[in-house]
Amino acid sequence: MPIISATAIAHPNIAFIKYWGDLDPSLHIPANGSISMNLEGLITRTTVSFDPSISQDQFMLNGASTKVEELERVRKLLDRVRQLATMSAYARVESQNNFPLAAGIASSAAGFAALSLAASHAAGLILNEKDLSRLARTGSGSACRSIPGGFVEWSAGHDDKDSYAYSIASPDYWDLVDSIALVSREGKPTSSSTGHYLADTSPLQVARIADAPHRLELCREAILERDFEKLAWVVELDSNLMHAVMITSTPPLLYWQPASVAIMRAVQSWRRNGTPVCYTIDAGPNVHVLCPAEVAESVAIQLRQLTGVIQVLTAHPGGPAIIENNHPNKGETDF
Numbered sequence: 149m150p151i152i153s154a155t156a157i158a159h160p161n162i163a164f165i166k167y168w169g170d171l172d173p174s175l176h177i178p179a180n181g182s183i184s185m186n187l188e189g190l191i192t193r194t195t196v197s198f199d200p201s202i203s204q205d206q207f208m209l210n211g212a213s214t215k216v217e218e219l220e221r222v223r224k225l226l227d228r229v230r231q232l233a234t235m236s237a238y239a240r241v242e243s244q245n246n247f248p249l250a251a252g253i254a255s256s257a258a259g260f261a262a263l264s265l266a267a268s269h270a271a272g273l274i275l276n277e278k279d280l281s282r283l284a285r286t287g288s289g290s291a292c293r294s295i296p297g298g299f300v301e302w303s304a305g306h307d308d309k310d311s312y313a314y315s316i317a318s319p320d321y322w323d324l325v326d327s328i329a330l331v332s333r334e335g336k337p338t339s340s341s342t343g344h345y346l347a348d349t350s351p352l353q354v355a356r357i358a359d360a361p362h363r364l365e366l367c368r369e370a371i372l373e374r375d376f377e378k379l380a381w382v383v384e385l386d387s388n389l390m391h392a393v394m395i396t397s398t399p400p401l402l403y404w405q406p407a408s409v410a411i412m413r414a415v416q417s418w419r420r421n422g423t424p425v426c427y428t429i430d431a432g433p434n435v436h437v438l439c440p441a442e443v444a445e446s447v448a449i450q451l452r453q454l455t456g457v458i459q460v461l462t463a464h465p466g467g468p469a470i471i472e473n474n475h476p477n478k479g480e481t482d483f
Contacts, residue, residue: 153197154269158261158294158469159186160247162326162428162436164383165360165367166390167289167302169347176289177311179347180360181304183367184293186466187326188319190247192258193472196226196266198237207241209259225260225287226267233271241267247461256340260287261294261469269471280469281312289344297468299371301364319465322374325444327437328461329451331407338401340431349398356389376440380419380426383438387428394431403432407456411435414454423447 161184169179205226207219214222226239241263245255264284268275275283277296285292292312293300298319305311347353363386370379394401408429415427415437425439425447439447441464448460 151197151199151201152270152272153195154266155193155195155472156262156264156266156269156469157191157193157472158258158265158291159188159466160190160192160255160258161186161290161293161300161466162438163290163293163430164371164379164428165364165386166430168344168390168393168431169353169357170289170344171304171306173345175308175311176285176292177307178289178302178304179353180357181364182290182293182302183316183364183371184290184300184302185324185326186294186297186300186319186468187463188466189463190245190258190461190466192243192245192255192262194241194243194259194262194266196263196270197240198235198270199240200237202238202240205238205241207243209243210245221260221287222263225263225283228283228286229264229267229271229273232268233273235271239267239270256288257290257294260284260291263287264291264295265469265471277468278312278314281314282308284469285311285313295469298465301368315468316368317371319467321465322371323441323464324438325441325447326463327439327444327448327451328463329407329411329435329437329454329457330459330461331405331411331435331456332433333458336403336432338403343394343397343401343431346397346399346401347393350393350396352389352393352396356393359389376424376426379438380424383428384426391429401431404429405433405456407454408433408435410456411437411451411454414450418447418450 163184165183167178167182171177205223207222261284281292281295296315299317301316302313366382
């Protein structure tokens with residue numbers, strides 16, 4: 149068997165309605181559905197090479213060897229691909245990001261979406277978008293949302309077959325911009341995987357899950373109606389609810405830094421003064437500031453002036469995961 153390889157590119161996503169807590173941790177079946185937007189310009193590029201001459205799977209991330217637990221997560225997904233393709237060869241996996249890892253910018257989502265597409269393609273599998281989303285979900289839950297393009301909804305489902313993501317609007321449907329205010333490039337001390345496990349220890353998780361269908365409906369309507377005021381209200385509510393669960397878990401998780409809180413307060417002040425803008429924060433200290441494209445430049449300028457903001461990354465709605473073919477960002481690595 150010759151070496152067979154493929155390279156895929158995927159974007160991270162920012163969740164408007166968050167995924168936090170699992171019904172089935174082994175398959176990442178979520179406790180509630182979620183909605184997100186892919187982030188154009190931020191990419192993970194992953195090459196998978198099945199090589200019969202190597203005796204175990206190998207994984208390099210941004211040119212460096214990875215921890216044992218990271219390799220194990222990759223190996224488990226590769227095992228699923230090998231089972232589907234009825235093959236046994238081990239693989240070399242090389243992945244690069246042009247954005248910070250483990251800092252609340254969905255690096256695992258982009259990583260496992262790219263890995264799923266590259267590995268399945270190299271193995272000769274022809275998977276539709278739904279099945280690719282299901283495969284990516286088994287590596288990292290939110291990775292299922294980085295397979296389709298644009299604005300994406302993850303139907304929670306109840307098992308492996310009916311838990312997957314799909315586009316509810318294309319990238320060009322609504323030109324929103326996510327200005328990501330970086331207050332730290334350091335990896336978070338507690339992983340999202342651990343946080344999902346702890347979610348049920350919070351007395352607030354039950355209430356958060358019970359109201360999730362209502363928030364999903366409001367968010368879906370806001371996107372389809374291009375209603376920023378409605379979107380801002382439900383996005384900030386949902387972010388605050390998730391972090392309330394984190395803070396009241398046992399042990400408590402507090403990802404915010406003083407600069408994170410300062411940004412949230414500034415964003416709310418700007419909105420009161422007439423600027424269409426809102427915030428949301430994933431599991432990390434960095435703040436995603438959403439606004440229509442026409443005010444994005446001024447919002448980014450204001451963010452850069454805030455104490456504690458070390459950089460602002462901007463992203464429009466991004467497309468689906470793709471097999472690389474002369475991608476315009478090839479070779480670029482900002483971090």
